[in-house]
Amino acid sequence: MARNKYAPANPNSTLATVANVPLVTDQLAATASFAYRKTPGWIDNIQTGRNDQNSFDQIGFRASVLWQPIDKLRIRLSGLHQEIDSDSSAEFVQDLTGDSIGNGRSNFNYVPERFKSKFTNLAGTAEYDLGFASLSSTTSYSDVNRLEVTDASRIFGVLFPLLTGGAIGPGITPFRNRITTEKVTEELRLTSASGGRFEWLLGYFFTDEDSTNHQLVNSFDLNGDVIAPLDPLAIIDLPSTYKEHALFGNATFRFTDQLWLTGGLRWAHNEQTFRQISTGAIVPTEDKPGKSDESIVTYSISPQFHLDDNTMFYGRVATGYRPGGPNVIFPGVPPTFKADRIINYELGVKSRLANRTVTLDVALFQMDWDDIQVTKAFPGGSGLANGGTARTRGLEAAVQWQPTRELIFGANGAYTDAELTEDAPEISGFNGDQLPYVPKFSGSLTADYRFDFNGVQAEVGGGIRYTGKRYSDVGVSFFDDPSGGKFTLGAYTALDLNGSVTFNHRYKLRAYVRNVTDAGGPLTKSLIRDGIQRPSFITVIPVQPRTIGIGLEAEF
Numbered sequence: 001m002a003r004n005k006y007a008p009a010n011p012n013s014t015l016a017t018v019a020n021v022p023l024v025t026d027q028l029a030a031t032a033s034f035a036y037r038k039t040p041g042w043i044d045n046i047q048t049g050r051n052d053q054n055s056f057d058q059i060g061f062r063a064s065v066l067w068q069p070i071d072k073l074r075i076r077l078s079g080l081h082q083e084i085d086s087d088s089s090a091e092f093v094q095d096l097t098g099d100s101i102g103n104g105r106s107n108f109n110y111v112p113e114r115f116k117s118k119f120t121n122l123a124g125t126a127e128y129d130l131g132f133a134s135l136s137s138t139t140s141y142s143d144v145n146r147l148e149v150t151d152a153s154r155i156f157g158v159l160f161p162l163l164t165g166g167a168i169g170p171g172i173t174p175f176r177n178r179i180t181t182e183k184v185t186e187e188l189r190l191t192s193a194s195g196g197r198f199e200w201l202l203g204y205f206f207t208d209e210d211s212t213n214h215q216l217v218n219s220f221d222l223n224g225d226v227i228a229p230l231d232p233l234a235i236i237d238l239p240s241t242y243k244e245h246a247l248f249g250n251a252t253f254r255f256t257d258q259l260w261l262t263g264g265l266r267w268a269h270n271e272q273t274f275r276q277i278s279t280g281a282i283v284p285t286e287d288k289p290g291k292s293d294e295s296i297v298t299y300s301i302s303p304q305f306h307l308d309d310n311t312m313f314y315g316r317v318a319t320g321y322r323p324g325g326p327n328v329i330f331p332g333v334p335p336t337f338k339a340d341r342i343i344n345y346e347l348g349v350k351s352r353l354a355n356r357t358v359t360l361d362v363a364l365f366q367m368d369w370d371d372i373q374v375t376k377a378f379p380g381g382s383g384l385a386n387g388g389t390a391r392t393r394g395l396e397a398a399v400q401w402q403p404t405r406e407l408i409f410g411a412n413g414a415y416t417d418a419e420l421t422e423d424a425p426e427i428s429g430f431n432g433d434q435l436p437y438v439p440k441f442s443g444s445l446t447a448d449y450r451f452d453f454n455g456v457q458a459e460v461g462g463g464i465r466y467t468g469k470r471y472s473d474v475g476v477s478f479f480d481d482p483s484g485g486k487f488t489l490g491a492y493t494a495l496d497l498n499g500s501v502t503f504n505h506r507y508k509l510r511a512y513v514r515n516v517t518d519a520g521g522p523l524t525k526s527l528i529r530d531g532i533q534r535p536s537f538i539t540v541i542p543v544q545p546r547t548i549g550i551g552l553e554a555e556f
Contacts, residue, residue, distance in 0.1 A: 013038045014551065032063040042545050043092055046101060047108040056086035056115075072129040079122050086115040089150075094538040105542065109151035111174045116147040131193070138187045143180075150175040156217060156233055156282070159531040163230060163281065172220040173233055181211040197254045205246040205268075213238035217280070234280035240326060244270040260304040269295045274326035282531070294339060296321050311351040318344045322373060327383035334426065337384040340371045359400045366393040372420075374427050374436070374474070385426045387474070390435060392418040406450045413443030420474060428484065429474035437524070439468035439491070457502040466493045472525045478535065485527040492521020492543060508553040518546040 016035040023029060036059045041052035064078040091113075092105045101108065123140040152175040160168045189203040214237050219230035246268035254260050271293040279285040300318035307313065324338040348363035369390040376385040394416035401409045418435040448461035468491045476484035495517055500510035524541040 014549075027069065028065070028067050030063070030065045033061070035060045041087065041090075042105060043088065043090060044102055044106045045088075045109060046106050047110055053088040053107070053112065054086065054090045056084060059083050074127045076125045077123070080120070082117075082119045084115065084117040087112055089113040089115070089541075090544075091539045091541050094540060096535055096537065098538065100540075105545075110153050110172045111151045112149065113151055114147070114149045118145045119143070133190050133192045136189045136191070138185075138189075140183075140185045142183045144182075146179045148177045148179075150177070152217060154530060154536050155528065156531050157219075158536075159282065160219070160227070160230060162532070168221070168227060168230070171222060171227060171230075172224065173217050174220075176214075176216045176218075178214045179212070181209060183207060183209045198251070200249065200251040202249045203247070205244070205248065207242070207244050209242040211240045211242070213240075217282075219281070230281045232280050234283045235278065236280075236283065237277040238274065238326065239277075240272065240274040242270060242272050242323070242325075244268055244323075258306045260306070262300075262302045262304065264300040266298045267295070268298075269293070270323055272323070272325060276326070290326060290336065292324065292336065294323070296339065296341075310353070310356065311349065313349050314347075316344070316346040316348075318346075320344070324373075325384075327385075334376075334383070334385050337373060338371050338386050340369060340373045340386065342370070343368045354401075357402050359398075361396075361398045363396045364394075365396065366391065372435075374424075374429075376427055387420060387424040387427050387429055388422045390418070390420050392416060392435070392438070394418075408446075408448045410446040410448075411443070413441070415441055424474070427474060428476070433474040434471050436473050437470050437489075439470045441468035441491075442466060457505075458500065460499040462495065462497045464493060464495050467491060467521065478527050485529075487525040487527070487538070489522045489525055492519045493517075494519045494521075494543060506555045509551070510553070511550045512548070514547045514549075515543060515545060519543055520545070 014035070014037045016033070018031070018033040020031045021029065036057075038057050039055060041054035041056075043054045044051045045053045060080070060082040062078070062080045064076065067075045067077075069075075088107070088109065091107060092100060092102075093107050094100050100106070119142070121140060121142045123138065125136060125138045127134055127136040152173045153171065156173040156175075157171045160171050185205070185207045187203060187205045189201060192198075192200045216235055217233040219227040219233045221227055246266055248264065248266035250262065250264040252260055252262040271291070273289070273291045275287065275289045277287045298319040298321065300316065302314060302316040302318075304312055304314045319342065321339050321341045324336060324340075326336050327334060344365065344367045346363055346365045349360070351360045352358065353360060369392070371386040372388070372390045373384050374387040376383050394414060396412075396414045398412035399410070403409075416438055417440065418438040420429050420431055420433045420435070423430050444463055444465040446461065446463040448459065450457070450459050452458070470489045471486055472489060473484075473486040475486055477486045477488075478484050494515045496512070496514050497516055498510065498512040500508055502508045521543050522540045523543060524539075526539050528536050528539055530536045
């Protein structure tokens with residue numbers, strides 16, 4: 001059998017199991033699940049000769065216990081653990097003319113660009129019914145440990161001759177970045193009984209986070225031997241803490257059965273500490289601490305008009321923010337970035353039509369940003385910067401039609417106009433520039449059909465998803481001006497198909513094909529510069545190629 005040159009050599013494999021166990025009738029129950037997936041790669045390496053280098057494994061566990069010792073008290077404890085281990089990145093590279101190297105989906109990294117992640121979350125919720133309201137407390141603990149390895153040889157390794165006066169040639173520079181975060185959160189809520197003319201909620205939220213960001217760039221020659229005068233090339237540590245307290249409240253008042261008004265208010269105060277500790281052949285030796293704090297008030301107002309049981313018109317005005325914080329200290333990169341703020345305006349309708357066989361959801365929206373946070377690239381990495389003001393406006397619509405119990409059609413689409421509304425020199429952006437990776441048009445069509453055949457339940461379905469043209473950055477194009485790094489990402493359409501048969505209401509055999517036509521549209525595209533800001537090459541993350549899967553499920 002001939003093999004598609006882009007097809008992975010090893011098949012995808014998945015194992016998943018779920019168990020639900022009642023322990024004490026009407027009082028105690030437990031559920032647990034386990035999942036494992038091995039996904040083959042599709043990126044070849046012309047530097048090392050390895051094929052399909054971006055394969056990865058995922059494994060996860062989840063367990064939950066629900067205890068109701070008395071009618072008014074419910075306690076839920078849960079735990080989640082997930083690990084991801086990827087051999088290399090899903091990027092392929094192009095030269096500066098935009099031509100791909102190798103077979104069209106190839107990279108030339110000297111060292112494996114490995115990604116490893118471990119995530120653990122433990123949570124407990126207790127809820128007590130007071131009659132007039134319910135009191136709940138939710139406490140959680142999470143731990144994230146992530147390792148990313150990037151081959152920076154064509155960024156920093158090309159500096160070796162400049163750093164040594166030509167005594168040492170270009171070399172290999174693996175860039176290791178380990179990020180850890182420990183977080184504890186607590187939320188208290190007092191929620192009124194539902195069904196009355198006036199409903200309300202009061203709450204308190206607290207989070208305490210401790211994070212580390214350890215970056216290491218080593219220096220090796222092309223044989224893999226350490227270059228002592230240049231090793232380590234850079235060591236950077238960025239420890240930080242984040243604490244936030246917040247008070248919030250929501251309320252809904254029903255003036256009539258048709259007219260409702262919902263509003264909310266939230267006050268939050270956060271405090272951050274951060275420090276940059278650095279040393280190495282290309283970075284200054286320093287230890288710079290910093291701290292910041294800010295208080296933010298946000299609100300939301302949403303009137304609703306219920307025309308009848310099937311149709312509701314609504315409006316919404318809401319504000320929000322993302323906290324600022326520290327950056328890696330690097331020439332041309334701001335040491336800190338500010339919080340960005342947003343006001344969101346929305347008008348919409350939700351309706352069930354044609355004897356409730358059609359569900360319609362339409363919304364007009366506009367979001368006004370202030371100090372919008374955007375990515376700012378620099379040699380060997382990236383940070384965040386504030387880009388002034390921006391505006392996003394558009395229309396979203398989703399419709400589902402179920403003409404029979406067995407057949408369902410779905411469609412959704414969006415038009416989005418997202419652009420800067422003032423010049424942003426910090427990110428080389430200009431008034432009117434479209435925001436990165438936001439297509440003006442996107443949407444999907446789906447169809448699913450269920451039927452019985454000789455006592456066997458069967459399902460078939462499919463979907464088409466479309467993503468329109470986007471830009472990789474704001475500002476000028478690299479092809480227009482060598483100081484720019486903006487690319488046009490072409491539109492793409494992907495077709496997905498699926499089907500299943502169920503025997504004896506217990507055993508299910510299912511199959512799927514994702515991206516049937518092997519659409520190769522890019523998800524991201526970036527210009528990579530070397531250590532002295534010369535354009536070096538282009539990286540592209542493509543749509544995952546055609547993937548075929550078969551699965552078997554059983555219930556006991």
